[in-house]
Amino acid sequence: MNENAIKIDGLGFSYGKLKVINDLSLEIPRGTSFGLLGPNGSGKTTLIKLLIGLLKPSCGNIQCLGQRPSFSNAIMRGYMPQLPSLYTELTVRHNIDFFARIYGLKYKKQREERVDEVIKLVDLWDKRKTQVMHLSGGMKQRVSLGCAIVHNPPLIFLDEPTVGLDPDVRVKFWEYFRTLTNAGVTIIVSSHTTDDAAHCDKLVFLRQGQIIAVGTPDELRSATGNANTSLEDAFLYFIRKTGEVQNAQ
Numbered sequence: 501m502n503e504n505a506i507k508i509d510g511l512g513f514s515y516g517k518l519k520v521i522n523d524l525s526l527e528i529p530r531g532t533s534f535g536l537l538g539p540n541g542s543g544k545t546t547l548i549k550l551l552i553g554l555l556k557p558s559c560g561n562i563q564c565l566g567q568r569p570s571f572s573n574a575i576m577r578g579y580m581p582q583l584p585s586l587y588t589e590l591t592v593r594h595n596i597d598f599f600a601r602i603y604g605l606k607y608k609k610q611r612e613e614r615v616d617e618v619i620k621l622v623d624l625w626d627k628r629k630t631q632v633m634h635l636s637g638g639m640k641q642r643v644s645l646g647c648a649i650v651h652n653p654p655l656i657f658l659d660e661p662t663v664g665l666d667p668d669v670r671v672k673f674w675e676y677f678r679t680l681t682n683a684g685v686t687i688i689v690s691s692h693t694t695d696d697a698a699h700c701d702k703l704v705f706l707r708q709g710q711i712i713a714v715g716t717p718d719e720l721r722s723a724t725g726n727a728n729t730s731l732e733d734a735f736l737y738f739i740r741k742t743g744e745v746q747n748a749q
């Protein structure tokens with residue numbers, strides 16, 4: 501598919517004097533799962549917050565489905581933060597229903613059906629009447645994912661969604677993400693694990709707020725000269741390569 505869901509041009513962002521995103525340009529095609537990979541502090545969360553309009557760029561441009569990011573725009577609200585931000589005194593069902601309401605599922609019957617569907621999808625049916633404060637960390641992650649997707653957003657931004665999840669739940673999530681991208685939804689997902697990365701259609705390797713490589717998992721592996729290498733080794737290869745280029749300048 502040629503159409504871009506997201507277009508980023510010369511993006512820069514600093515927290516005070518700390519430059520976190522540095523002259524970053526990127527195009528993300530519609531209907532793809534796009535992985536942001538990079539070590540702690542490389543700028544993954546900051547980039548996601550810029551994409552959804554929670555932070556304003558210091559320079560450069562971002563277009564999400566042809567619009568400037570703004571968190572008041574419902575299309576930017578398919579956001580699952582790195583740390584779950586839930587109403588812990590409320591039940592699982594009430595949390596997901598709350599986000600369904602504020603994100604525009606007006607009709608009660610339709611909303612209730614969708615909320616039930618999402619609770620089953622995140623595998624928390626047995627816990628639907630449990631207060632979130634009594635859930636485990638991985639279960640809270642699952643509620644948080646449910647809140648991000650309940651209103652069927654066209655763009656979904658997931659900041660390390662699979663941390664702490666059981667392998668079978670992780671597989672189920674990725675199956676669901678595939679059905680969404682097949683339906684034209686674009687998913688931006690940050691991750692540390694190369695297990696997640698392998699599921700993505702396309703990846704960007706980030707380091708110190710800069711892109712050091714972009715491509716499909718196969719392209720990135722092949723670029724190392726060994727198509728069978730792991731994505732972890734491919735990442736290290738690009739880090740070394742960037743270092744060599746910088747040293748030669």
Ligand SMILES: Nc1ncnc2c1ncn2[C@@H]1O[C@H](COP(=O)(O)OP(=O)(O)OP(=O)(O)O)[C@@H](O)[C@H]1O
Nearest residue numbers: 515518520538539540541542543544545546547582
């Ligand atoms: N609110 C903030 N104020 C000041 N500096 C910040 C703030 N949030 C993040 N930073 C800094 O910005 C840089 C990028 O942080 P960011 O959270 O985007 O990285 P990340 O790639 O998401 O890391 P992680 O893998 O640990 O989640 C880090 O150096 C971090 O210390």
Ligand SMILES: [Mg+2]
Nearest residue numbers: 544545582659
């Ligand atoms: Mg982060």
